Amino acid sequence: MDFSIASILLLDGVTNGAVYALLGLATVLVFTVTRVIFIPQGEFVAYGALTLAMMQTGKTPGTVWLLLCLAVVASLMELVERWQHHGNAVRALKSAFKTLVFPALIALVSIWAAPQQFALWVQAALSVAIVAAFGPLVYRVAYQSLEAATPLVLLIVSVGVHFAMTGLGLLFFGAEGFRNPAFWDERFPLGPVTLSGQTVIIFGVSLALIVLLWLYFEKSLRGKALRATAVNRTGARLMGISTHASGQLTFLMAALIGALSGLLIGPTTTVFYDSGFLIGLKGFVAAVVAGLSSYPGALVGALFVGIVEAFGAFWASAFKEVIVFTLILPILLVRSLRSGHSDEEH
C-alpha cells in the first residue's frame, strides 16, 4: 500500500461513512424519542433509490401503490380507534381524512408525473416525498398502539416491519438491481485522488442535514418538544406534547433521511430491493458506537465504520462484512468497561 492507494481508500471510506452517518443519526433520533430500535431504517434507503430508478424508466414506482395501501390501512385504523375512543363519528372521520390526505396527494402527483420524464431533480424530489410519507404511516400502523411496550417488544416489532418491508420491496421492485445516474458528472483531480461530483454532493448533503438537525433540535420549539419526549414521555405528555405526534414526526424525519441516503448512494452502487438492510446496519454499528444517544458520536462512529470497511475491502475483500460487523464486539466491550456497572432498564 502506498500513499495514493491509502488516500483513495480513505476518500472511499469517508464517502460511505458520510451516508452511514446520516443513517446512524436517524437511528439515534428514532431510538431516543420512541425507544424503537429501527431495524428497517435501511429499507427506506433501498426504497428511495429504487423509486427514483423506476421514475427514470418512466413507470409509476410500485412504492406509490404501496403508499396508497398503507395510507388506507392507517386511516382506517385511525377511524376505528378514534371512534371507539371518543364515540364521535365526525371527529373520527376528520382525523382519518387527515391521515389519508397527504400520502394520497403525493401518490396522485407521482402517478401523474411518472410518465412525463421530468428532469432528474424533480424525480428525485418526488421520490424523497413518496418515501418520506411512509415514515409516519409505518409508525401509525406498526408502533403507535405499542408505544408503552418495552424496548425489547418494539425491537421484535421492528424485525417484523423489516421482514414485511423487504418482502414488499421484492413485490414492488422485483429482484433486479438498479444503478441511478449521477446527479453531477463533474470530476475534480485532487492530488492522487479524483473527487467525483457525486462525492461532493454526498459530503454537502450529509453536512447540511447534520447542521439542519442540530439547528432543529437546539433552536426550534418542535425540536425541543421531541427532546423532551426523549427524556421523559409522561412529563412531555403533561406539558401537552403528544407522543403520537412526536413519534410520527420522528419517523417522518427518519424516512426522509433514509430516502435521501438512498438517492446519495444510488449512483455509487447497484441497489437491490434488499440492499438497504446491510447499509442500514452499518449506520447502526455507528449508532452503537455512540451508545444510541449521541449525534456527534454517531458521526464519528460512521466515519470510522466507513474507513474500516474501505481498508477491509482492500486487504481481505471477501471478509469485509465480517470485519465491519465483528467490530461491534470490541466497541461494545469498551462501552461496557467504561460504563462500569449495569444500568437498570426502564
Place this chain on the structure above:
Amino acid sequence: MKKNLPILLLALAVPVIALLPLPDFWIAQLNYIGLYALVSLGLVLLTGIGGLTSFGQAAFVGIGAYTTAWLTLNTGMSPWLTLFVGLAFTAISAVIVGIITLRMSGHYLPLATIAWGLSLYYLMGNLDALGKYDGLLGLKSLSMGAIDIGQGRLFFVLCWAILLAGAVALTHLLDSRPGRAIRSLKGGTQMAEAMGISTFRYKVTIFLIAALFASVAGWLLAHFQRTVNPSAFGLKMGIEYLFMTVVGGVGYVWGAIVGAGLVKLLDDWLQVALPALIGTSGSYEVIIFGVVLVLVLKYLPDGLWSVVARKFPKPQRPVNWQNAADLPVRNKPAMGQNVLVVDKIRKQFGGLTAVNDISFDIAAGQIVGLIGPNGAGKSTTFNLITGVLSKTSGRVTFCGEDVSSLPSREISRKGMARTFQHVKMIADMTVLENVAMGAYTRGSSGVISAMLRTNQVEEQRLMKEAQRQLERIGMGAYLHEQAGNLAMGPQRLMEIARALCCDPALLLLDEPAAGLRHKEKQALAAVLRQLQSEGMSILLVEHDMDLVMDVCDQLVVMEFGTLLTRGTPAEVQANPAVRAAYLGTEH
C-alpha cells in the same frame, strides 16, 4: 404426578407416531419441527423467561453444524464426540458475546447478536475450508453400532427424545432456586440483587443454555441433512427462530413446539402458494411473517400457547416439605452490640446533595425509625446503606465489617435484608415461591442439579422456610396465591416475609405500613415487636407516626438530606425543630 401428565403423553406419542404408517414426507416435516423447536426452546428461556433476546441463535446452530461437519469429514472423528466439541465452541463464543454485552442494558444483546450472526454468516460463506457458499457435502448419517439412526423414523425418535428431554429439563429448572432467580431478571435487577442474586451471572447462564440448545440442534441438523451450507444459519433464520417462539408463546416451554410446528408448516405452504398467486418466484412469505409478527405482538403478546395455558391453570404445588430439615441459621450479634454504624454518608447527584453526611447507629435488638418529610432523603439513605446506590463519601460498618464499597448482593449475603418502597415481586409466581427467593443465599444448588431434579432436598428446605416466615407474619393462608393477585397490604407483608427468609441480622423496611388497614397495622406492629424480642434489629422508614412512635426505640429525623435530630420517640416529639419541619413554623 398430574403435572407430568402432558410430558408422559408426548413421550408415549413419539414412538407411536414413529410406528404409524405416515408418509415419509410428514416424518421429515416432524423432524424439522423438532429441530426448530429445540432452538426456540432456548429462546423461551432467554426471551420469555429472562427478558433478553437474541437474533443470533441460527449462528449457534451453525457453529454446532459446521464443527461436526468439518471434523467428521476431515479427521474422521465420531459424530458422538464432535457433538461435545461443537458444544465447547458454542459455549466459548456465547460466553464472550454474553460477557461483553450483558453488563449493559437489555437491547445491546440483540444488537450484538444481529452483528455477530451476520459476520458469522459471511465468515462461513467465504472460508475455503468450509466450502464457501456451497458448504460441506457428504456427511455421514448418525449411527449406533451398525444401525443407522440418522434418517427417517429412528431419527424422529432421537430428535424428539432430545427435544422432550430439553423441555423437561427446562420446566424443572424454572421451578427451582436458580429458576426463580432467572425469572426475576425480567423485572429489573434491583430486587434480585437485593436477594443476593448475581443477575449478570444468570443472564450469561441463560444465554449460554440457549446457545447450547441451538448447538445441539445444529449437530442433529448437519447429520440429518448430510450437508451444511451458510443459508440455514443466516440472520433471516435467526429472526425466524425468534418468530416461532413469539408466535407459539414466548413464556411457555410448550409454546416453542407449537410455534415451530406452525411456522414450519405455514412457511412451506406460503412458499408454494404465494409465488403461484403473484406469478413470479421469490421469498414473499416474509411479508406475511412480518405482518403476523406485528399482529401477534399487538393482540396476543403471550402467543398462541397462552390461550391453551389459560384453560388449564397450574395445579397447586403439593406440600411435601413438612419433614424437611431447617435451614442453617447465621450467628447474630449479641443484644446491645452495634449492628450497623453509619458514618457521615453522603450522596450527591450532580449539584444536588440528596444525603448530607448522615450518621447514626443501630444496636442489636433495636428498632430505629428513619423519619422526615417527603423528599428528605430517607429512601436514598436506605439505598446507600444497602449498596443499591454508590456513596459519594462516608462509611457503613455492618456487624463490625466495612461494607461501604460492596454491591447490594454482597451486603445481602452478610445478613442485611430489605423491602422496597414500591413493591418488587414476580407477579406470576406464587406467594410461596416469591418468598422462597429471599432464602436464595441460604441454598447452593445450581442449574444442572435443578435440571436433573437432584435438588429436591434443598428445595424442600427452602419451601419449608418460606412457609414458616409467611405463617410468622400472618400470611399462612396465601401460600399458593399468585403474588400479582394480592392487594397492596398483603404484598408488603409478603416482601417482609421474603426479607426474613434471608435470616437477616438487620432488617430494613421501606414504608411497610403504606396501604395497610388499621388491623393489619396493629398486626404488623406485633410482628415487629416479636422480631425484636428474638434479637432482630430493624431500620424502619415510615410515615405512619402512630406506628413509628409505638414500636421504635430510637428515631432519626431527616430534613432536606441532613440530620435534624435523633433520640427516643418522646424526645423527638418534644423537639420544636421537628414540629417545624413537619408542620411549619409559627409566626
